[in-house]
Amino acid sequence: xxxxxxxxxxxxxxxxxxxxxxxxxxxxxxxxxxxxxxxxxxxxxxxxxxxxxxxxxxxxxxxxxxxxxxxxxxxxxxxxxxxxxxxxxxxxxxxxxxxxxxxxxxxxxxxxxxxxxxxxxxxxxxxxxxxxxxxxxxxxxxxxxxxxxxxxxxxxxxxxxxxxxxxxxxxxxxxxxxxxxxxxxxxxxxxxxxxxxxxxxxxxxxxxxxxxxxxxxxxxxxxxxxxxxxxxxxxxxxxxxxxxxxxxxxxxxxxxxxxxxxxxxxxxxxxxxxxxxxxxxxxxxxxxxxxxxxxxxxxxxxxxxxxx
Amino acid sequence: xxxxxxxxxxxxxxxxxxxxxxxxxxxxxxxxxxxxxxxxxxxxxxxxxxxxxxxxxxxxxxxxxxxxxxxxxxxxxxxxxxxxxxxxxxxxxxxxxxxxxxxxxxxxxxxxxxxxxxxxxxxxxxxxxxxxxxxxxxxxxxxxxxxxxxxxxxxxxxxxxxxxxxxxxxxxxxxxxxxxxxxxxxxxxxxxxxxxxxxxxxxxxxxxxxxxxxxxxxxxxxxxxxxxxxxxxxxxxxxxxxxxxxxxxxxxxxxxxxxxxxxxxxxxxxxxxxxxxxxxxxxxxxxxxxxxxxxxxxxxxxxxxxxxxxxxxxxxxxxxxxxxxxxxxxxxxxxxxxxxxxxxxxxxxxxxxxxxxxxxxxxxxxxxxxxxxxxxxxxxxxxxxxxxxxxxxxxxxxxxxxxxxxxxxxxxxxxxxxxxxxxxxxxxxxxxxxxxxxxxxxxxxxx
Numbered sequence: 220x221x222x223x224x225x226x227x228x229x230x231x232x233x234x235x236x237x238x239x240x241x242x243x244x245x246x247x248x249x250x251x252x253x254x255x256x257x258x259x260x261x262x263x264x265x266x267x268x269x270x271x272x273x274x275x276x277x278x279x280x281x282x283x284x285x286x287x288x289x290x291x292x293x294x295x296x297x298x299x300x301x302x303x304x305x306x307x308x309x310x311x312x313x314x315x316x317x318x319x320x321x322x323x324x325x326x327x328x329x330x331x332x333x334x335x336x337x338x339x340x341x342x343x344x345x346x347x348x349x350x351x352x353x354x355x356x357x358x359x360x361x362x363x364x365x366x367x368x369x370x371x372x373x374x375x376x377x378x379x380x381x382x383x384x385x386x387x388x389x390x391x392x393x394x395x396x397x398x399x400x401x402x403x404x405x406x407x408x409x410x411x412x413x414x415x416x417x418x419x420x421x422x423x424x425x426x427x428x429x430x431x432x433x434x435x436x437x438x439x440x441x442x443x444x445x446x447x448x449x450x451x452x453x454x455x456x457x458x459x460x461x462x463x464x465x466x467x468x469x470x471x472x473x474x475x476x477x478x479x480x481x482x483x484x485x486x487x488x489x490x491x492x493x494x495x496x497x498x499x500x501x502x503x504x505x506x507x508x509x510x511x512x513x514x515x516x517x518x519x520x521x522x523x524x525x526x527x
Numbered sequence: 528x529x530x531x532x533x534x535x536x537x538x539x540x541x542x543x544x545x546x547x548x549x550x551x552x553x554x555x556x557x558x559x560x561x562x563x564x565x566x567x568x569x570x571x572x573x574x575x576x577x578x579x580x581x582x583x584x585x586x587x588x589x590x591x592x593x594x595x596x597x598x599x600x601x602x603x604x605x606x607x608x609x610x611x612x613x614x615x616x617x618x619x620x621x622x623x624x625x626x627x628x629x630x631x632x633x634x635x636x637x638x639x640x641x642x643x644x645x646x647x648x649x650x651x652x653x654x655x656x657x658x659x660x661x662x663x664x665x666x667x668x669x670x671x672x673x674x675x676x677x678x679x680x681x682x683x684x685x686x687x688x689x690x691x692x693x694x695x696x697x698x699x700x701x702x703x704x705x706x707x708x709x710x711x712x713x714x715x716x717x718x719x720x721x722x723x724x725x726x727x728x729x730x731x732x733x734x735x736x737x738x739x740x741x742x743x744x745x746x747x748x749x750x751x752x753x754x755x756x757x758x759x760x761x762x763x764x765x766x767x768x769x770x771x772x773x774x775x776x777x778x779x780x781x782x783x784x785x786x787x788x789x790x791x792x793x794x795x796x797x798x799x800x801x802x803x804x805x806x807x808x809x810x811x812x813x814x815x816x817x818x819x820x821x822x823x824x825x826x827x828x829x830x831x832x833x834x835x836x837x838x839x840x841x842x843x844x845x846x847x848x849x850x851x852x853x854x855x856x857x858x859x860x861x862x863x864x865x866x867x868x869x870x871x872x873x874x875x876x877x878x879x880x881x882x883x884x885x886x887x888x889x890x891x892x893x894x895x896x897x898x899x900x901x902x903x904x905x906x907x908x909x910x911x912x913x914x915x916x917x918x919x920x921x922x923x924x925x926x927x928x929x930x931x932x933x934x935x936x937x938x939x940x941x942x943x944x945x946x947x948x949x950x951x952x953x954x955x956x957x958x959x960x961x962x963x964x965x966x967x968x969x970x971x972x973x974x
Binding site for chain 2: 282283285286287373377378380382383460461464465466477480481482483484485486487488489491
């Protein structure tokens with residue numbers, strides 16, 4: 220992502236041009252707002268924010284306060300204790316899970332995005348026999364939920380001796396049919412055929428055309444794909460559940476569940492406060508990633524509208 | 528955790544179970560040899576001297592100290608203690624590993640109800656020749672019979688869960704209600720408590736297979752009879768019916784809190800005086816101390832209420848054994864660890880950590896019996912619990928596919944708790960599901 224610069228992104232053509240910005244301007248011109256719409260948006264906002272607020276508030280509570288105090292307000296503030304306990308519990312296994320998750324996201328989601336860009340570009344800009352068949356397969360693959368493939372994948376991987384290794388999580392994450400479809404669309408809309416012709420006329424090879432001309436134009440679409448493959452990999456639960464047995468390779472999702480189920484076993488130690496604080500720590504990197512990458516995303520959209 | 532995820536998990540467990548049974552049906556082509564070559568008692572000694580690395584799958588928290596002690600005593604042995612999941616999660620992983628033929632641990636923790644499934648498919652090694660045959664009388668009868676299947680001994684009991692009535696004494700006293708000694712009195716107490724305060728329930732229950740089987744066990748029922756692959760199921764025998772009718776009264780009168788055991792609401796209810804008692808295994812003190820700190824000084828332990836006044840029948844609820852998977856290549860060394868943890872010095876380590884042992888010597892030791900529990904207001908609760916361990920009704924057995932059976936309990940018998948049917952017919956539905964599945968799996972099931 221470091222090759223992206225604001226300038227290049229600004230030059231890019233967005234996938235969804237024109238409509239967003241003018242619509243916003245228009246509403247500023249009209250002082251009367253729809254009360255109904257405001258209330259509805261407010262409700263949706265509340266609906267999506269309340270769980271976050273709950274998590275934030277309850278991460279500051281001790282286990283006893285979790286049960287005794289009102290759920291949507293603070294009790295004794297022990298967030299720092301909780302964070303410290305979360306990071307050090309069981310010899311700091313949480314940190315290990317965090318690093319595992321990062322590995323799966325960087326290699327898995329990063330790889331998925333890269334492959335989607337390559338494939339999407341090729342499908343959009345080259346014609347070759349069987350393209351329609353590829354299209355049908357991709358669309359079909361979008362419709363198959365990953366969960367349905369997890370068990371067959373497990374059986375296959377166990378024969379290849381890949382289960383219980385990080386590869387078992389990374390390799391299936393590398394494939395994102397929906398990402399490919401998005402990049403395909405994005406490449407078809409964002410890269411003007413004339414530009415490629417110009418590049419070819421100037422003697423650029425296919426590789427140079429791709430990396431120096433097309434890739435910058437694809438930045439907004441790429442960020443979109445990167446964002447949602449990242450979220451998918453970060454939140455991946457079922458696949459690692461089936462593939463991994465060694466807690467040393469768990470991602471955060473499995474680790475938190477293991478902590479949570481400790482409470483439901485004879486002699487197990489209930490650590491609800493650590494589960495909640497751990498959940499908060501787990502979503503923080505995603506929020507940061509969204510805020511950071513949104514900049515590129517939005518500038519891409521805006522650039523599109525200017526061009527239009 | 529969403530229902531669909533849990534359902535998916537259960538399906539995965541079921542699938543794994545099918546695979547494991549399928550493996551047995553194929554015969555001895557699993558490559559790891561037959562079950563006869565587990566080794567002898569002298570092999571255990573030499574294995575300890577030679578040393579090596581052991582992988583242990585267990586979720587029991589006190590085992591960490593046991594491993595430390597074991598490694599200190601046998602510096603040549605390196606034990607890798609792995610928490611591969613709790614209960615069903617771990618069984619799924621274990622079945623998958625056994626099926627895949629790689630990554631199988633040398634020692635695995637398995638609850639008593641799940642052990643027959645692994646024993647029958649010979650996924651676990653028979654420990655008889657390694658020295659388990661000399662352990663008759665070492666363990667209390669309930670757990671000891673639970674680790675045996677046919678002529679084999681497929682694990683050593685790690686802990687036990689003789690049932691008792693844990694009750695919130697403060698709540699019972701506040702309402703002037705005596706501790707029930709029979710289930711009839713218990714129902715009366717349930718009515719009185721709920722009438723005095725509509726938020727107060729004598730217990731919670733939304734359908735719990737483990738609890739139900741333990742209660743039937745205490746009532747003298749023997750719904751599951753197993754002889755090799757011949758299985759007889761009768762969830763309408765006298766004991767089962769006694770329990771089902773009494774419990775149906777509690778359900779139909781709305782006297783049970785609609786809270787699932789082990790949920791966070793459950794822990795909350797136990798702490799805020801809205802769930803007043805638990806009929807549960809003897810391992811509960813450690814859970815109360817860590818999960819229900821607010822109940823300290825309020826709770827006490829009484830013998831399990833009886834079906835006939837004056838009796839002292841009891842049953843086991845939960846508890847687990849350590850077993851050695853057949854695929855382990857270090858069975859002798861693994862057995863040495865089992866012996867240390869479940870018969871040797873490890874037992875005291877675990878008692879100190881709050882576990883409830885299965886060894887008669889420890890259950891009868893004065894130090895154990897006299898221990899005062901500050902959480903229970905200084906009560907010597909081990910006296911009640913050890914008494915219960917000695918009075919466990921004999922003759923109980925679980926199904927060779929109890930993990931699956933328990934997983935469909937809520938779809939069948941559990942319907943009684945939502946008012947869709949009554950408990951006796953719910954149990955009949957459960958029986959039908961058990962028979963159908965068993966037949967599909969190649970058992971010959973009567974019922």
